[in-house]
Amino acid sequence: MIENEVVERTATVVDEKGFVVENKPSEIPEKEGVKASSENRSSMIHWIVEGLLAAAVIALFVLHFCGGNSCKKTAVAPKPVEVGTGEVVFVNIDSVNEKYEMVNILKKSLEEEQKKQEVVFQNRQKALENKAANFEKNYSSGSLTPQQAQYAQQGLQDESARLQKDYSDFLEDFQARYAAALEQMADSLNEAAGRVNANHNASYIFTYQSGGPLLYADPAHDITDEVIEELNRSFNKKK
Numbered sequence: 526m527i528e529n530e531v532v533e534r535t536a537t538v539v540d541e542k543g544f545v546v547e548n549k550p551s552e553i554p555e556k557e558g559v560k561a562s563s564e565n566r567s568s569m570i571h572w573i574v575e576g577l578l579a580a581a582v583i584a585l586f587v588l589h590f591c592g593g594n595s596c597k598k599t600a601v602a603p604k605p606v607e608v609g610t611g612e613v614v615f616v617n618i619d620s621v622n623e624k625y626e627m628v629n630i631l632k633k634s635l636e637e638e639q640k641k642q643e644v645v646f647q648n649r650q651k652a653l654e655n656k657a658a659n660f661e662k663n664y665s666s667g668s669l670t671p672q673q674a675q676y677a678q679q680g681l682q683d684e685s686a687r688l689q690k691d692y693s694d695f696l697e698d699f700q701a702r703y704a705a706a707l708e709q710m711a712d713s714l715n716e717a718a719g720r721v722n723a724n725h726n727a728s729y730i731f732t733y734q735s736g737g738p739l740l741y742a743d744p745a746h747d748i749t750d751e752v753i754e755e756l757n758r759s760f761n762k763k764k
Contacts, residue, residue: 616718616732616752618732618733627756649691
């Protein structure tokens, strides 16, 4: 008889806004004949590309050039930095997610891919379940020789392993694309905020969103609309 197998998979729990709040392993038991219950069909992670983390990093580098037996150090003089006004301005990320055109396009693309792959994996698992059920029926009726039963059992196990590997590969690729999308949007936000700040010369630019630690932002220091306008202007220019 086929031994019971337990295949670990990663389930991602998201809150009502689509943010990832917990990653935990889930188990899909496969009964005799690599039979998986229809109640445990694979479901794809519903990724919603929301949330941007904007961060600006300014670094000064000292270049060291070494040659032969001696080493000389050449320092690059830092560019003069214009002193800020000390002002603090804010950008509302919720509004950026809602009104930035690139966010909506990337979100739609990822959702469509998720739905497509969900159907693919559900169909493949259903087909595997049917094969397993047919094997068990034939095995129980004694219509299979020991050699045939062993061959069929190995085939089901191999197919199950391929299904799990393909699922894992897709998740890895999907997560990489998700991370790349977040990085792309964060870079765009940083650049747009920097251009907008040329008119403010603020010393600090903070992001905030509903439910975050910031309880109040003075509307007079909120540059969200300016940043969104700059984001969409730049995005449409690159189309």
